[in-house]
Amino acid sequence: MRRRRGVVDAEHADWIFHGGAVHPMDGTDPASALAVRSGRIVAVGAAAHELRGPGTEVVDLEGAALLPGFQDAHVHAVAAGLQLLGCDLSGVHGAAEYRTLIASYVADHPEPTWIQGSGWYGDVFAGGFPHRDVLDQLVPDRPAVLTSHDVHSVWVNSEALRRAGITATTPDPVGGRIQRGPGGEPTGVLFEAAAGLVTSLLPGPDARRLSEALMTAQAELHRLGITAWQDAAVGTAEVFDDSYDTYVSAAESGRLTAKVTGALWWRRDGGPGQLELLRDRRRRVSAGRFTATAVKIMQDGVCENHTAALLSPYRGLDGETGLSFIPPEELEAVVAALVAERFDLHLHAVGDRAVRECLDALEAAGTVPAGWDPRHQIAHIDLIDRGDIARMTRLGVIANVQPLWARQDTVLVATKLPFLTEDQRARHFAFGSLARAGVPLAMGSDWPVSSPDPVWGIHVAVNRTAPLADVHAADEHAQTVPLLAAEAVGVRAAVHGYTAGAARANRLEHESGTLTIGKAADLVVLDGDPFAVDARDLSSLRVRATFVDGVPVHEAW
Structure with a gap:
């Protein structure tokens, strides 16, 4: 139940949420209420009711939950928006369905070359x-x-x-x-x-198309309760268009309602000369809703096409161990140069060899510049050597993981597991081992690679089985048989990974990620409490509303 706002004054709250569980995610206990004024959290707990005035809008949670707005620590929003606007195959899962969609798209679009x-x-x-x-x-x-x-x-x-x-x-x-x-x-x-x-031959989208893609993606992310994200490839990459100017324009015009951290793309063929461009791009967006404090480096591929870099060979592939995209010695030099420039490193490493090469490079970089708290993170970590888990803890490296992948869907069972040895399978998406070792977890989706729904991600992180409604895992095995159940994490760790954990990875923890007095009112209202429902029902939770700086950016009351 909601009551429309009247005339708001400076002494009272703009919004009060009550009647459900308020989860601050800052180490304190759940609260009964929360108050917002001028885009900031001004009270948590019973004191929130004292700020009610004639113009306060009051939201009865009706037994549901209020959490910090979700954050995605690894997403490609503009690319995802372009996918939604183009010949999008992501909503189905089958060769016949692909044929139907492609044929329909071709018939409906006779103009493109x-x-x-x-x-x-x-x-x-x-x-x-x-x-x-x-x-x-x-x-x-x-x-x-x-x-x-x-x-x-x-x-x-x-x-x-x-x-x-x-x-x-x-x-x-x-x-x-x-x-x-x-x-x-x-x-x-x-x-x-x-x-x-x-x-490289494709006609690239113009500025208007890129802007439309960003707005389309932003609306979808807000619908799922996401208030901030890290775009993990801002620059001209192999299959990504450069989204830097798109973000800058949206931020300057006010159309960017989310808070976005850009991970600037490191071109493997660009050499040290690209440092000046990266510095300039960071300098131009040093404040506001779009910043560019990180650099993304791609060190290997993926296991499914056997380009992820492994310490030991893939099973049955004649000694194949994948690809290290940057030679280890060169990677060490690149990382050292970027650390000296105070860039956070966002390192793509799927295979255990790539993870080790990234850790070697970070360790070789030595002492960080005085007064700087780096947010170096290794993204994906499909496989990791047990000894390197302790190194991640010692080096303070964030594990940027995509929990939705840690289930036995047909992609994993048919195209990945057959090429992994028993030892490799036993170290697969080792979220529980990482968490128990004290490695900070930040969670993301890699959308459009997979669904950006944080609720689905939380479900898989906790259950290690697929959400019931996921078309890409619509079989009983995926939905009932866990993938390495011992590597599951608890609900609190999973929610933390999508809130406070991701906020730290995005360098936003001083502004958001927890429901703490003084922080921005970046909030998500769910229709149920993730800490109260049966773990098997987590994926059924839905977002009722999303707020950024105290302003609704999605409502489905």
Whole structure:
């Protein structure tokens, strides 16, 4: 129940929330109420009622819960928005469904010279990957490029291969692979840096399209209770358009209602000369709702296409251990230079060798500049050597994890687990081991790689099984059989990872992440209490409202 606001005065609250559980997530006990004035939290607990005035809007939580607004520590919002606006395959899971969507999109869009889309999953195809022949049938007269859901592969048709000049004799580029069939003929799937052979030819979206994508993504993230995020690739990357100016424009115009930390993209071929650009970009956005305090470095690929860098070989792949995108000695030099410049490092490392190389580089960087508290983080950590968990604790490195992946869905069962040894499987998404060792956890989605819904992420982190409504895990095995149950974390740790933990990773903890007096009123109202429902029902919770600085940015009362 809600009462509309009248005339607000300076002595009373703009909003009072009561009648449910208020979870501050700052180490204090749950409270009964919370008051907001001028975008700030001014009271927590019974004292909130004393600030009620004639113009105060009062929200009865009706036994539900109020939490700090969720934060996503690793997302690609503009890319996700573009996916929603394009040939989006993410809402279905099947080869026949992909064919239907692609055919419909092609028929409805006769104008573009290139057909672009994203969101396919490899497990629905024989052998784990699609073939150009399927796209040739659906798009015979135009080049077509469809990015995989994990953004580490692209699926192209023969016309796209022709325009890029890719043939059986084309060598694999550094940091990438061309999938080949009999006689070395390209199958139409390009991994990692090889995707750039085609994506570099794509007509890029203009500023208006990028702005539309950001606003579309922001609305979706607010709908899910997210008030802040870290964009993990701000710059021109293999399959990402540069979103820096898009964020700056949205922030300056006031259209950016979320608080966003940009992780500036480190180009592997850019050398030390790109430091000046990174410094300049950080300097230009030193305050406001968009800042750029981090640098993103990609050290390896993913296990599904065997480009994640492993300490021991993949099972059954003739000694294959994946790719280290940056040689370890070079990585150490890059990290040292960025640490000296006081950049937080956001390091992509999926395989255990990549994790070790990142830790080696951070340790070699030595003492941090005086007076600086770094927020270095390693993202994903599908596999980690047990000894390196203790190193993460000692070095104070944040584990930036994507909990939605830690379940036995068909992608993992069909395209990943068969290529991991028993030892590797036993160290898979080791969230519980990391937490027990004292490694700080920050949680994110990697959207559009996977759903950005924090409630779903919390469900999987706690249960290690899939949410019931997830179309990409709609089988009984995924929903009932845990993936390494001992690596689950409790509800408090999972919620902390999406609130206070992510806020620290985003360098926003002084402003948000907890419901503490004086902090911004970045809030999420749920229709149930995650600390009271049965753990198996966590994914059924829904967002009633999202607030940023005390202003509703999503309402579904």
